[in-house]
Amino acid sequence: MASMLHPITGVEINPVVVERKSLTFDEAVTAQIMRLQRIKYNIIAQHLGTNTHRLGEVFRGEKHEGSKAVAVQLMSTLN
Secondary structure, eight states: OOOOTTTTTOOOOOOOOOOOOOOOHHHHHHHHHHHHHTTHHHHHHHHHTHHHHHHHHHHSSSSSSTTTHHHHHHHHTTO
């Protein structure tokens, strides 16, 4: 992926490829897996193209109940 420069300052910036206003169940499971892998909260948000508030809803169990259990199950199949 080509780097982008801010047009006024010339500072290198990251392109936003995907922007999500909400997460699906599968995306929530992915977020849970990444959290179990100890990936930083803000990095998970960046990778999924969402914000930390959406992740908080998932991690607190307010949205997509059961996503953590599925993530743990999927992680256990790797061992």
